[in-house]
Amino acid sequence: MRTDCPSPPLDGAEAVADAILYEGYLLYPYRRSSVKNRVRWQFGVLMPPAWAEAHGLADSGVAGSAESPWQQTACLVEAQDTATVRIRLRFLHLQRKVAELRTADGGYRPVDRMEVGDRTELSFDEAVPREFDIEASVRDLRRGRRLDVRVPGGEDVEPLFDDRGEPVGRVVRRRWPLSAAVTASAVPCQAPFRLLRLGIRVENTDRTTAPDSPRDEALRCCLLAAHTLAAVSRGRFLSLLDPPEWAAQAARECRNVHTFPVLAGEPGTADVLLSSPIILYDHPRIAPESPGDLHDATEIDEILSLRTLTLSDAEKREVRATDPRAAAILDRVDTMPPEVFERLHGAIRALGPVGRRGDAATDPERPWWEPGAEAAVSPDNETVLVGGTVLARGSRVRLRPRRRGTDAHDMFLDGRTGRVEQVLLDVDGTRFLAVTVDDDPGAELHQWYGRLRHFRPEEVEPLSGGTAAP
Structure with a gap:
């Protein structure tokens, strides 16, 4: 019509x-x-x-x-x-x-x-x-x-x-x-x-x-x-x-x-x-x-x-x-020209500030990946505060993935529960939770070889198993 x-x-x-x-x-x-x-x-x-x-x-x-x-x-x-x-x-x-x-x-x-x-x-x-x-x-x-x-x-x-x-x-x-x-x-x-x-x-x-x-x-x-x-x-x-x-x-x-x-x-x-x-x-x-x-x-x-x-x-x-x-x-x-290959090597989509450098012993803002600072970071021992609860390895959470800026597949995990396996820190100073999903039949295998799902702290709700903040 x-x-x-x-x-x-x-x-x-x-x-x-x-x-x-x-x-x-x-x-x-x-x-x-x-x-x-x-x-x-x-x-x-x-x-x-x-x-x-x-x-x-x-x-x-x-x-x-x-x-x-x-x-x-x-x-x-x-x-x-x-x-x-x-x-x-x-x-x-x-x-x-x-x-x-x-x-x-x-x-x-x-x-x-x-x-x-x-x-x-x-x-x-x-x-x-x-x-x-x-x-x-x-x-x-x-x-x-x-x-x-x-x-x-x-x-x-x-x-x-x-x-x-x-x-x-x-x-x-x-x-x-x-x-x-x-x-x-x-x-x-x-x-x-x-x-x-x-x-x-x-x-x-x-x-x-x-x-x-x-x-x-x-x-x-x-x-x-x-x-x-x-x-x-x-x-x-x-x-x-x-x-x-x-x-x-x-x-x-x-x-x-x-x-x-x-x-x-x-x-x-x-x-x-x-x-x-x-x-x-x-x-x-x-x-x-x-x-x-x-x-x-x-x-x-x-x-x-x-x-x-x-x-x-x-x-x-x-x-x-x-x-x-x-x-x-x-x-x-x-027949691809060299300049086309050069473009394929990478592109900068956005720029962000770089953390300032300092002494590991006296500067707490010194990037953790620099020599002398990495020992302070251990994914198995790190914690993060979420909603007044301290989450660490072994804490249980309910997943609430964001709708934008995350893995599109994660939206199908909304409301599912899981276990925190690691608390990670990236080079920008952002913390992430590495999680296994409770009813995933391959959870133990994923845990064994480190294939985990990653969420930001604001994408989870603490369940029993977290530690109350002091």
Whole structure:
């Protein structure tokens, strides 16, 4: 339905969305033979429903790494009935690349690897990006809207010739049909001001995949790295990470399954939202120093680029034979100018004061990491005062993580209890509590090898086990 107020464009948020789309698509060293590239498609995988049921995929948590036949976004929006909402579903469609050798009778047979002159082709899975839009007024969404998604199968054939121009083989890329549905709705929330809960449910509706098929076959009819973007005209989305106090209860009632929505676009704006199978902060962005996609947005561009340069000629040949996107990464890294590499080495985003220097014996403000001062700091013996209670190793606390400036995953620990394992001090003089979570089945293992969760003192509430302040 068209309205007199078009929704804002979504293109500004697609740089981050593309990083999500190809996160883990193919990991360094970008070769098919690498173990890490033998089990692919790790986030936002929507499986055929019968296959998912047969394999017990009933998880309904927020983790986008859990495979499921559906995902659900719930977010808050302030908008009038005449406002326009635009929703974009984006995902990858698996494409199977098969190298086929020409036989003596003029036919073709699939092979794992084929050499044609200086070109090598490997049979491997690729993917094609897909996207579909719904645009409707808020009034229409209050009645509910559904979009049935149909993606046809297809086949592309690339013949291969020898030096004499004789056909010796071909590369065949096959895609299977996909079917899915997107359902969008807007319902009023209980709040002192006009507030709506926008719901977006994406489900795989394929009925052709046998429940007992191997995963590799089921993936042919899956939505891979599925996520949604939404934009609203003459309205705004509210942050679920840091909602206004009057909308806090409505934010807690939003149930997100296998995806989580955050504000997208430039900081200070609230008309675009990204719902991702990878947990993000509000207003995520790609570092301006990054020269291009490396298929692993959580890694450091400099390290990956330098490692890529160390690949041998034989390894680079395999990279090029594995996937065209991997070949593009190799080309970009091989031709990267020195000034671009220099930018990747690091950037200063903010400056802060440096503690003054003094004598360890007479200056209590002397930085603890300097020689002679470090002996005064022991994480196992340090204490910190929180709410009139002294916390130390062994104290029990209730976790109340901040909504901003902390690990986005920590918000799911709100209200959980834990045990303080260490009181830490960083180079800025800030204290942190290293904590194990009580009902974490791996707590003892984490404690043993020091993989602890870290919180500021203001992010915990003392429980019994603390020591009253003198």
